Structures are given as C-alpha cells and as structure tokens.
Amino acid sequence: MKDAIDVKWIDDLAFETELNGHKIILDAEDEVGGKDRGPRPKPLMMVSLAGCTAMDVISILKKMRVDVKKFNVKIEAELTEEHPKHYTKMHIIYEFWGKDLPMDKLEKSVNLSQDRYCGVSYLYRQIMDLTYEIKVHEEKPSMVEKE
Numbered sequence: 001m002k003d004a005i006d007v008k009w010i011d012d013l014a015f016e017t018e019l020n021g022h023k024i025i026l027d028a029e030d031e032v033g034g035k036d037r038g039p040r041p042k043p044l045m046m047v048s049l050a051g052c053t054a055m056d057v058i059s060i061l062k063k064m065r066v067d068v069k070k071f072n073v074k075i076e077a078e079l080t081e082e083h084p085k086h087y088t089k090m091h092i093i094y095e096f097w098g099k100d101l102p103m104d105k106l107e108k109s110v111n112l113s114q115d116r117y118c119g120v121s122y123l124y125r126q127i128m129d130l131t132y133e134i135k136v137h138e139e140k141p142s143m144v145e146k147e
Contacts, residue, residue: 014038042087045124046075049090052120056113057094064105069139070097090124092132099139106134 007017007026013034014027026041028034039047050073061068074093080086094110110132114121124130 042079042085045087046077046090049092049118049120049124050075052118053092053094053110053113056117057109060109060112061105064109066098066102066105066109068096068098068101070137071095087128089129089131092130093135094132095135095137097137097139101136103134103136106136110134 005017005019007015010016010025012027013032014025014037016023016025018024025038026044027037028040029036054071054073057073058068058071072095074095076091076093077087078089080088094106096106114130114132121130
C-alpha cells in the first residue's frame with residue numbers, strides 16, 4: 001500500500017496540497033519571507049499525532065460503551081534551537097470530561113492507541129521521546145447542553 005501527496009509551490013514560501021479532498025496551504029511567517037497564509041509544516045506533526053491517537057481513543061471508548069461528554073488531546077513538544085530544528089520530545093495530554101468515567105477503560109483505550117493502533121505514535125517513538133498522561137474532569141451541570 002502506498003500513500004502519495006503533491007505539494008505545489010504558490011509563491012514566496014507558500015505551498016498548497018490536497019489531502020483526502022481537502023486543500024491545505026502551508027506558509028512561513030512574514031519575518032522569514034512568508035505571508036502567514038497557512039500553518040508551518042512542523043506543528044502539523046503534532047496535529048497528526050493528536051488526530052491519530054484521538055480517533056483511536058474515541059473509537060475504542062465507543063466500543064466499550066463509555067459515555068465521554070467532552071474529550072481533548074493536547075500535545076506539548078520540545079524543539080531544538082539549532083538547525084536542523086526538530087522535535088526531541090512530545091508529551092500527549094488526554095483530557096476527558098464525564099460523570100463517573102471508568103479510569104481502567106480510559107487507560108486501556110489510551111494504551112491500545114499508543115501500543116497497537118496509532119501509526120503516528122509508533123513512528124515518532126522511533127525518533128523521539130514520547131510520553132503521555134490522562135486527566136479526568138468530572139462533568140459539571142453547566143457543561144450539559146440544554147435542549
């Protein structure tokens with residue numbers, strides 16, 4: 001199985017690609033010759049990691065019939081100061097909101113994503129330190145949507 005992308009130069013430091021039928025423009029900051037028309041490539045590495053593991057976790061929890069009201073994945077990354085600038089560490093913070101969420105199932109879903117399903121996590125672990133934590137917040141009445 002092969003995946004392929006085509007990144008086309010627009011002008012200056014702007015490039016455009018299409019992924020799964022969605023256009024994405026990449027660009028740099030004004031200070032380095034871009035016009036800030038889109039995200040930078042390196043932070044998209046964090047988006048890829050967060051999206052990959054988040055989809056796994058929610059899919060697994062739905063199969064376990066865990067009623068998560070709100071879910072968020074944050075990524076904190078350490079970037080070198082010297083060229084070639086690259087990430088040396090990424091830390092994933094899984095945040096769950098709900099009532100009486102079973103920690104064992106939350107942990108199992110995160111561990112399955114990290115150890116078995118998320119290809120982005122697998123690849124990143126080969127080249128950098130990858131850590132994670134789970135935070136659980138009790139659902140508050142103000143978080144429940146009123147109909």
